[in-house]
Amino acid sequence: MFSHRYLFRTQLIALFVVGSLVAPAMSFAAEAAEHETLSLKATPLFQIGKFSVTNSMLVCWIVALAVIIFAQIATRNVKTVPSGAQNFWEWLVESLYNFLESIIGRDLVKKTFWFFATIFIFILFTNWAGLIPGFGTIGWGHYQPSGAFHVDRPLLRGGNADLNMTTAMAAIFFLLWIIWAIQANGVGGFLLHIFGPKGETSGFLKIIMVVIFFMVGWLEIVSILFRPISLSFRLFGNIYAGESILEAMSNMVPILSWLIPIPFYFMELLVGIVQALVFMLLTAVFTLLIAQHQPGHEPNH
Amino acid sequence: MNPTFFAAAGFTDTLRETADTFGWNPWLFFSQVLSFVIVAFLLKRFAYKPILAVLEQRREQIAQAHLNAEKIKQQLAEAEQRHAEILAKANAEAQKMIEEARNSASNLAERKQQEAIAAAEQIVAKAREASAIEHERTMTQLKRELGRLVVETTAKVTGKVLTPDDQRRLQEEASRTLSA
Numbered sequence: 001m002f003s004h005r006y007l008f009r010t011q012l013i014a015l016f017v018v019g020s021l022v023a024p025a026m027s028f029a030a031e032a033a034e035h036e037t038l039s040l041k042a043t044p045l046f047q048i049g050k051f052s053v054t055n056s057m058l059v060c061w062i063v064a065l066a067v068i069i070f071a072q073i074a075t076r077n078v079k080t081v082p083s084g085a086q087n088f089w090e091w092l093v094e095s096l097y098n099f100l101e102s103i104i105g106r107d108l109v110k111k112t113f114w115f116f117a118t119i120f121i122f123i124l125f126t127n128w129a130g131l132i133p134g135f136g137t138i139g140w141g142h143y144q145p146s147g148a149f150h151v152d153r154p155l156l157r158g159g160n161a162d163l164n165m166t167t168a169m170a171a172i173f174f175l176l177w178i179i180w181a182i183q184a185n186g187v188g189g190f191l192l193h194i195f196g197p198k199g200e201t202s203g204f205l206k207i208i209m210v211v212i213f214f215m216v217g218w219l220e221i222v223s224i225l226f227r228p229i230s231l232s233f234r235l236f237g238n239i240y241a242g243e244s245i246l247e248a249m250s251n252m253v254p255i256l257s258w259l260i261p262i263p264f265y266f267m268e269l270l271v272g273i274v275q276a277l278v279f280m281l282l283t284a285v286f287t288l289l290i291a292q293h294q295p296g297h298e299p300n301h
Numbered sequence: 302m303n304p305t306f307f308a309a310a311g312f313t314d315t316l317r318e319t320a321d322t323f324g325w326n327p328w329l330f331f332s333q334v335l336s337f338v339i340v341a342f343l344l345k346r347f348a349y350k351p352i353l354a355v356l357e358q359r360r361e362q363i364a365q366a367h368l369n370a371e372k373i374k375q376q377l378a379e380a381e382q383r384h385a386e387i388l389a390k391a392n393a394e395a396q397k398m399i400e401e402a403r404n405s406a407s408n409l410a411e412r413k414q415q416e417a418i419a420a421a422e423q424i425v426a427k428a429r430e431a432s433a434i435e436h437e438r439t440m441t442q443l444k445r446e447l448g449r450l451v452v453e454t455t456a457k458v459t460g461k462v463l464t465p466d467d468q469r470r471l472q473e474e475a476s477r478t479l480s481a
Contacts, residue, residue, distance in 0.1 A: 041324025051332045060333070064340040071348030078355050080362075093352045113353075114345035122340060163323040168333035172341075236323070 038136065038244045042162040043153045055154055056162035059135070063126045063159060096120060103281070104288040108180075112287060115176060119169065120280040123160060127239055127272030130158025131265055136243065148254070160239040160275075163232060170228035173283045177290065184291035193290060194220050227286060231279060238275050242268045444479055448472025 042054035074089035082090050096117050101109040129135070139154035159165050181190045195217030197209040246268065249261040320326065452468045463471070 039324075040322060042329070050328055052329055053332070054329060057329070057332060057336060060336055060340075064336070064343070068340070068343050068347060071344065075348065075351040078351055080355070080359065082355075089348070090352055090356070093349060094356055097353070097356070114349055115341060117349060118337075118341040118344050121344070122337070162329075162333075163325045164329040165333045165337075167325065168330055168337050171330075172334060172337055 038161075038240070038247050040163075040240065042157055042164065043139075045153075045155070054162065054164075055139075055157040056159050056165055059129060059156050060122075060126060060159040060165060062156075063129050064122065066129075067121060067125055092121070093117065100280075100284055104284050104291075108288065108291055111183075112176075112180065112284075115173070116280050116284050119173070119283060120276050123169075123235065123279055124273055124276035126159035126165075127275060128269065130161065130239065130243060131246075131268055131272070136247065158239050158243055160235050161243050163236045166232035166236040167228065169235075169279070170232040173231070173286075174228045177283075177287055180287055181290040190290070194224075227282075231282060235275055235279055238271055242271050440479070444472075444476040447475045447479055451475040 042056035044052040044054050045058060046053050070085065071089060074085035078086060097109065097113055100113060100116055104112065135156045135158060136154045137151060138156065139151040141149055141151040141153070144150050181193070185193055195214050197206065197213040199209065201209050242264075245264050246261050249264050250257045252260055448468075448471065451471050451474075452463060455467075455471055456463050
């Protein structure tokens with residue numbers, strides 16, 4: 001995702017960032033990239049002990065920092081009649097709260113709002129941040145025989161175009177889901193919710209239903225275990241695919257690399273919000289299904 | 302070897318291969334978990350809590366305002382009812398007063414009329430009495446004058462001097478004629 005017109009600026013910015021931030025820990029990649037497509041992996045930038053800081057992780061921190069700073073500015077001087085940043089932040093938080101309340105109910109939203117709101121806001125802004133020019137185009141690379149510069153190690157990469165990030169969010173949700181389920185039903189209730197027979201039956205039919213639902217419970221367990229995988233791969237796949245499309249469109253006709261990706265940018269804006277919404281809604285609905293107490297409510301996955 | 306072992310080994314290899322393809326490794330994963338937990342905690346503490354507190358406070362204020370509005374509405378209804386009652390009572394009292402005033406005025410008018418009639422009758426009676434007296438006096442004077450004229454005329458016509466008895470008799474006759 002690089003064109004000649006960005007060469008000089010990109011090199012300057014890359015040098016500045018290297019010089020000021022991470023120069024001691026990094027070395028410029030000398031070898032040419034083996035492939036021209038966007039890498040599936042996030043690129044490590046530097047090490048802190050055994051922890052590698054990757055370009056996607058850096059973006060996550062930047063986005064998180066920006067969101068927290070904005071939230072702090074918005075809530076620094078809270079007024080009863082809001083205006084400016086407070087108004088926007090209130091609108092976002094209140095809309096999310098009311099939306100989630102209408103889905104998972106008043107009691108559950110009080111307990112879980114912080115997580116679902118963070119999921120939505122963080123995924124949304126991370127996705128949109130990945131569309132800012134410079135992502136994937138500023139970094140370290142090499143000159144191709146054609147004279148074009150190819151970035152092998154971009155400094156910034158879309159946060160959700162890294163499977164580690166999406167699996168991290170899905171795993172945290174999975175853990176919280178178990179905690180909330182046990183809090184709502186107890187251990188026995190949780191197991192009964194999965195393996196227990198649903199519906200009103202009696203006599204011999206009830207015995208058959210107990211056996212059937214016990215077996216269905218194991219399928220349910222498999223389904224539950226696959227949720228984090230499907231959640232993480234869905235988000236990663238969509239965002240990675242979006243970035244790949246943008247890169248492909250940019251490289252299609254070099255002279256029009258500034259024009260062709262524009263419609264896809266709008267599409268990616270939409271994908272960014274849709275994926276944030278999908279992740280949040282799915283996690284919210286999974287939580288609702290396990291936390292609701294009404295017997296006979298079969299989770300529908 | 303156990304086929305299950307081979308299956309498990311194959312699954313592990315597939316997992317490792319998939320993880321390697323997508324650049325997934327436990328350290329990066331835990332780094333991201335840590336990052337997300339920190340972000341979620343900070344957002345919960347600094348971003349949602351103050352706003353949710355404000356929203357809750359505003360919700361309470363709105364609920365309180367609704368409650369107050371209901372209370373005010375109820376008080377207004379009560380005040381209006383009281384006002385209507387007071388107005389009705391005042392109306393009734395006013396009607397009563399008007400009725401009393403009307404009765405009083407009627408009585409007064411009646412009394413005054415009676416008094417006026419009585420006064421008028423008295424005046425008429427007095428006038429009648431005065432008229433009668435005047436009539437009497439005039440008649441007396443007329444009789445006397447007529448008597449005198451009759452006497453003078455008789456004396457002149459007859460050419461003789463009338464005696465006091467003649468004069469008295471002529472005057473009495475004239476007076477009798479006049480009275481008749």
